[in-house]
Amino acid sequence: MFVCMCYGITDKQIKKAVETHGVGNTRELRKIMTLGSQCGKCIESAQQIIDNTIMDETLFRDVG
Numbered sequence: 225m226f227v228c229m230c231y232g233i234t235d236k237q238i239k240k241a242v243e244t245h246g247v248g249n250t251r252e253l254r255k256i257m258t259l260g261s262q263c264g265k266c267i268e269s270a271q272q273i274i275d276n277t278i279m280d281e282t283l284f285r286d287v288g
């Protein structure tokens with residue numbers, strides 16, 4: 225699913241950035257990939273995906 229239409233960034237790319245680079249917010253994300261600097265509509269959804277991914281990782285760690 226595309227999160228940032230302006231730069232063609234998908235939710236998978238964002239998840240991967242969280243998992244491999246430990247990205248915790250959109251500011252850090254923007255150091256790795258370009259998004260949000262065009263219309264800015266994607267920033268909120270990008271942050272939500274970051275939060276959900278971090279939460280999933282935490283749950284996974286608790287189980288494992």
Ligand code: FES
Pocket residue numbers: 227228229230231259260261262263264265266267
């Ligand atoms: S959708 Fe990301 S900057 Fe426009």
